[in-house]
Structure formats: C-alpha cells, structure tokens
Amino acid sequence: MKFWSNLLKKREVVVLLLLVLMIIGISLINPDFGKIDNLHGIIANALILILLSLGESFVIITKGIDVSVGAAMGFAAVCLGLSANSGASVPLASFVAISAGIFSGVLNGVGVAVFNVPPIIMTLGSMGVLRGLMPVLTGGSWVDSVPQSVKNIANVKILSIDAIIWATLIIVLLTFIILKMSKKARYVYPVGDNEEGAFLLGLPIKRTKFLAYVVSGCFAGLAAILFVSQLSFIPMQAGSGQEMRAIAASVLGGVSLAGGVGSPFGPLVGGLFLTSIDSMLIFLKIPAFWNDAVAGMILLVVVLFDFTIRKMVEKENKKQRMLGKSTSYHGSTPQTRKVMEEL
C-alpha cells in the first residue's frame, strides 16, 4: 500500500498515467490514433527531445539551467554532417558529433563551475557562439545529401521496433542505474538541494557542476546523431527552440527547477507527453498552430500545482520553527535551577 502511495507521489508516474488516459481517450474519439504505427511514430519523434531533456535534467538537478542544448545539438549535427560528407565512417562521424557536444558542455562547465558565471548567462552566451559557428563551418549553406549510411541508423529495426528507440530506452535505464549506483553521479542531488550543506560535507561542488554540463553536452551530441539520421539534412535552425522544450519536458517529468529532485524517467515521460500532444491535436483536427499554446498551458498547470504543494510544506515547516524558537530554557534539573538562582 505504502509502495503504491509513494509511487503516486512521484510526478513522472502521475504524468505517465495522465498520458495513458489521454491516449485511451483520443483513441476512442479517433481510433486511428491508437494504432501501433501511429504510437510508434510518436515515440520515434520524441527521442531527440527525450535525450536533450535527459542531459538538461542533470544540470537542472544541480540547480543550474542550460539553454544551449538546442544550439549544441545543431552544432554537433553540422559537425557530423560535414565529417560524414567528407568521407568519415558512421562511427567516426558519430564520435565527432558526441565530441562536439562534449566540447559545448566543457565550455559551459568551465564558465559556471570555474568562473562562477550565472548558468543562464553562460549558456545563453555559448548558445550564441555555437549557433554562430554553424554557418561559419558550412559557409552559410545547409548541409544536405548526407550519406545513406547515416540515414540508415534511423531505419534499423529490432523486433519490428526502431533500433534507436531501443537505444534510447537503454540509455535512460543506464542513466538511472548510474545515478543509483555511482556516488559521484549522485552528488548532483545534494549539490542542487543545498549547496552550502554539500560544501560542509566536503562534496566536490565544482566538479559535480562541471560534469553536469558535460553530460548535458554529451546528450546533445547523441541527439544530433538521431536528428541527422531522421531528417537526413541539417538546416541552420536545427535544434532552435529545442532548449525550451527540453526544459519543459524535464519539469513536466518532475525535475524541480529548485534543484535536488528528479529521476531519468522524468525526461522520458515528459518528452513523450509533449510530443504526443502535437500528434493528438492533429487527430482532434485542431489546427497545428495551437500546439505550443496547449503544451505551454499543460506545463503551467502542472508546475503551478507542484509549486502550491511545495509552498504548503514550507509554511508548515516555518510554523513548526516559530513554535520552537520563541521558548526559552531555564535549566532542566532542580540543581541547575538552584545554581542559577544563587548566581
């Protein structure tokens, strides 16, 4: 019983249940929506967002924010496309993409952890730099005619499900296991929850923050591989606006912007949720330009609900302290009281 009530307290579980209910509801209205092909398509479309959001979550858990993930993905995609077009093998080109992502993560990490630049400013800056570097690398044009070998990544199927879906699932599971088992990875929680407390316990705050940004960049690189293989060309606006969706997916999945809370399943559920809304609106024959507004409204409702509950808990805590602080102590034993009187 306690297990179930604890599970229901987790936001990703609530959002997942909501998602399932919505899928069932929409399928009743329009049976085409519930077809396996359509659901498979939604999941495949959600993968990029899930990966970006997964990396973003590491940063948000440390109480930071990374608005450069979209640009980092675009930058990594350009690097991948250019190296593939100049004859690099798929593994090598993927390696280049991940390296490019890690590079952007290192840039952010150094700024935030070493030079103490506020995260929003640092990552806004690197977002500009990375976006600016894209046309510099390509000479201003799009990267198209990516080799078939790269496109094939998106076409491999295992047990009639896309291999990239399996891969993403495995990555989420691995992240979960690493966050459970590795002490160093788990430091993101205390560092985001109470930085001063983390310092007093001697936790490596700078290193933890640095690594969170590197992980975020690394996931942007992974997302770039999916992006190029799915789209097969790279426009200059690749990944633009994705940073906001990544943050939204994380928050929707229960990663708290106040730091210290969140699990890798949050971005998974949040990413699926945001992507399915796009598809649902199509099946409900609502014009596509409603997508962002509806997604934003759902996010607001969830966050406001969350915020209200948090406020209530804080208020209760403060009340408790109010009772405690205003009582004074006059000696617990008769002897001390006697000593005090004599003084």
Added chain:
Amino acid sequence: MSLDLGKQTNTKGQLASLFSIWKFFGGIPVLKGVDIDIVAGEVHALLGGNGSGKSTLMKILSGAYQKDSGNIIVNGQSVNFPDPQTAHSYGIYLVPQEPKIFPNMTVFDNIICGMKVKESAFSERVEAYARDLGFEGSIMDNAYSLSIANQQLLEIIRGLVRDVRILILDEPTSTLAFKEVSALFERIKILTKRGIGVFFISHRINEIFEISDRISVLRDGNIVFTKDTRNCTAQEAIKAMLPALDDDESTEISSAKLEAKAKVTADKSEAILRIEHLSGYGFSDVSFSVYEGEVLGLAGVVGAGRTELAHAVIGLDPFSRGKVVFKGVELKNRSPLKCLEVGLGYVPEDRYLHGIFLDLPNKYTITAAVLSQISKPLISKKKEENLAREFIKNLNIKANSADQISRTLSGGNQQKVVLAKILSANPSLVILDEPTRGVDAKARLDIYKLIRELQKKGTSIILISSDLQEIIQESSRILVMHAGRIAAEFKSSNFDLEKITSAAFGLGVSI
C-alpha cells in the same frame, strides 16, 4: 564524568590543541593568536559577545575556513585542514547553527552523503545511532518533514558515522524548544561518556553552566578566560566578556548623560507606542511602551529576537498573537508603508538588502518613501532634487550631488541616505536597527548627534544595537531581550554594563 581536567591531562586524553591561531578578514584581525584545546569526554563551552570570533575559530577547526597562521595539533601531529572533508577524516565535525540538510533526500542518504564507504555496511550503524539518540521516525523517509530538533540530530549522527572525536555544536539550542533542549543535553552526555569531546557555543549562560565542564571566553579575537565550570561563577564569566575599559571612564560617560536623560524620563507623557503581548517567529509575549521623546534601547545578543520583533511591529513579518497600538490607535494589517504614513518608521539592519537602491542616484532612495508628496501627479524633478539636497545638507552626507550613485558612497554615508529616506516622511517614532554597524567613526558620531537632535525635536526612537556601550550611551531607558523575551528593564539611573550583559546572556537580574 571528566576526571582530572587540568594541566596534568595535557598528554592524556587530549584530542586537539590549537596554538596562536590568527585569522584576518580583509586585513582586519578577527582572531589574534588564540590558544585552545579540548580533552576527551569534556564539554568545552565557548562564550563571547557578537563578533568575538567564536564561530570563526570553530570554522577553522572544522575546515570551513583556513587559518592565516598558527598550529593545529590533532593526535600529536600538526595538521592542516584545507576543506571540511579533511577535518572529518581527523574526526572533527561541526554542527552548524541552522542544520544544513538535503530535504529531498532520505535521512539515511543525508547522513552518509559524501563518505567513501559502501552504504549497505553502514545502515545498521546509522540505525543503531538513531535508536541510541532517540531519533523519531524512519531513516528511510525524506528529510524535508523533520523538525529542527531532528535535523540537528541528523547532523550529530552525520558526525558519529564519520567516527567523530570532536563534535562542535554552534548555538545548538537557539532554535530548540524547551523539551528539545533537555533531550539534546541528554544526548550530549551520551556522547561524552563515549569519550567524544564537545565544543559548545552558546549565548545562554545557564545552559553553559548546566552542560559544560570547562568554559573559555573569547573577546576581540583573544581567549581572555578559561576555567573549569565547577570552580567558576557566572559573574566571573560575564566580567571576562566585558571590554577592558577603565571603570572611571564608563561611569563618566553615563553620568554626563544622566541629567539630560532624567529630564526626558521624568515628564513621561502619553505612550506613543504600546506593544501588548506580541508573539511571533523568534519572540514571544513581548509587551512594552515607548514614550514621547525618549530613546528606548533594545539590547541583546544576535538571535535574541529584536529584529524579528521590529519586523513584526511594522508588518514585515507575520505574528501569531498580540497587538500594536500607535498613538492610541491599534494598527491592524500593518505594512511598512502604512506604518510610515502614520508616523512609524523603521531603518533596517541590513541596508544593502533592505535599505538602499545601491546602483541608483541618492535622491531615489531619499525620496522613495514620500513620492506621493512630491508628485502632482507626475514626480516633480525640482521638488525631488530640493528634498534630497535638504537632507544631504542636514544629515551631513558626504556626496557630490543628489545624483551621485549610492554605491560610490562610504558605508557611513550610505547609512545616512537610508536614514534620510525614513526621516523625509517626518515620523514621530523611528526604529533604528543596528544603525552604526559597518560605519566609520566619523559617521558614527554623526548618527549619534542625529539621534540627539531627533530626540530634542520630540521624536521617539527605539535603538536596537548589539553594541551595549552604544546603547548605554544613547538611550534614556533600556530593555534587554534574551531568547525572544524581555529579560530586564533598566532606567537611566541604574545603567550598568555588567548587569545589562548578564541579562543579555540570560542571567536573571533583579531590577
């Protein structure tokens, strides 16, 4: 429980000793060659006024700060603590005044976080400590719902699983309720029986005498007094905390003021402000009155509840019970602006956080409270400028013009700008919260002069200050707060630094 404390235990059972520790903050010495030690199984209490260096000393011992010079000897070897973790590895753990917990992690994770151990091996030990020390609730629950007392216990267990030999408790009782304090003391006794040495910082002298085996007093960065508790009286300890001032000098100051003050207190007319049974966060059941033209000093140590009280009076913070009557009218639904409109002004303790617009011209701060008076309906540039100039001149603010950016002024002049903001509304009662903190000597004198001028004009003043000499010098009546309550009242005829200090540290005083 701790036998033979004294010189002969120097080799036996000594856990750590610190020799001539020096520490500077921005070129100003905070610790001036402190020597102190701790023996196994003892509770060593540290007593001292605000800013005497107690916390700094303990932060150096626990690795949160680094000493500038001096020696720390642990287990016979000289050590250096570049960070808290190194201090932990030598068995030294500091429990901060406000427990630093991770609310979203389980109690167990909170405790073992940062340790290089296999968790599973530790759960039994943590469980055992929790049981021994009477921790309520499961260690697998999240920490956010813990009471302060249990958060503190969590901190202590954190120290224990790190094999602590020296536990430092920084004002552990300041946030606890009565029952929780006795429970904490029981726990401290369990720890000392196991041979752990405890440093106990507190502002409450009765607690120190109940729990400690040895008392050291810090004053201005020096240890001025160390004695076994059983051979020591509270008077001795209090005396050691007082500044080494010539007795003649202090009496001279107060006697010179006496006549002027006596006049004010004599013709006590109507009370301008009456506070009746006010309780809230940090203070409880406070009642007093302020009379026309008097300077009422509100003395006490940091954390006594004075600022919290002031905030509740002007409506910055909520309160749970009681009422505030100003000029015969009860003030309900108070807010700082509403209070100022009826003539009750508050000059906050932290001017940077609450008092001044640092990056704007002076005039913006000076006129902020009276914008409605200088607008018709848009703000009149000329009136604003004139008002600001008037106050810059009257308060002797060293500024080039009313347009100078406040950040570029000295601390003392910034404070005067904040004062001008409140005075521009022409209040009949001003609450000054630590008005001379971080202010140079010249500006300090200006502020004292201003207080007297206001008093002459008939303005009443509540002066909150931790500088007891300042309070004695400026007030016509003094209330002392201790642990959230009014502990004593002094009329100008019997101001006495020692008695006021005693009351501030919680010693009963008969008036």
